[in-house]
Amino acid sequence: MPRRALTPAVLILLLAVGACGFQPVYGKRSGEVGRQSAVTADLASIAVSPIADRAGQLLRNSLLDKLTPRGTPGQAHYRLDVSLTETRSNLVILKDSTSTFAKVRFAADFVLVDLETGQPVHRGQSESTTTFNRVDSDFATLSAEKDARRRAADEIGEDIRLRLGLYFNRRRGT
Template sequence: MSWRSVHWIILIAVLNSLGGCGFKPLYSSNPTSGNGIIQQLSVINIDPIRDRVGQQLRNYLIDILTPTGRPQAPHYVLKVVLEETRSNMVILRDATSTFAKVKIKAHFKLNSLSSNSTLVNKTTESTTVFNIVESEYANITAQHDARRRAVHAIGDNIKLTLALFFGQRDQQPKDTR
């Protein structure tokens, strides 16, 4: 038997064992309840977020949570508050800097509109860096790109946190009294 055949046999055995251990993809739909995570995410209304970076985050969240458009009958509202800091990292003898760090922290809450209760209350943050050069235009562009990368990382973290919340909530046993 060749090594290639052994690799295929091992791969098939591993894939078959995943089904037996209860592995379930995070974004799969739940055929028994019809409330897949993607459907739950699509009924979230995202409140406006202050400042330009907040607007970019809100637009990114709309793209990844509700790609078909604003929900007609939202079940949840997502509120986000951002804090941004920039610090120069490598300071030379002439008091100039060649490296900067942008840190964006997001405090977010998911509230249920039906029960008026807070379901998720978390904080996530992202830190990105960029080089400082002599061209002011290049510095502005690099800082904008660092912010964009941080916003995308925060948006992805928020989506993952909400998906995990809905996935765990759907797996909890229902009260059948």
């Protein structure tokens, strides 16, 4: 395609995308005042309840980093309750019954509770599966498993953040 024909095509494409109603979920929209968007402010007003076990700690830390990066909200409007299930299984079994590859699966059920009414306003589920290699070195295997668990917790944390952001975005009617 000649360069002259490409420029108008790109302009038409950009105008079409701009007119389709696309709006950022976390960014500011026209008419919003302040340092952060309304959805970001809603996410920052969520208190994350403690989650059981070490995997729960990893997930809670991930959620705190993603939802309230400026610290715990002074006056929370919502509470996020999460239950987490972790399973680990060996995938590649050798003839001598040893494993060289394993997977870690996290499954989370979450409920967003409005603290003013005490009623659940949003529910959801999220899951993540990560894998790691098992090697002769115990230290390397433990490090790989720890990293796989951290990655799974981060993936679930990001998924929950996205789902809550979409909930708040829809609730605002935009």
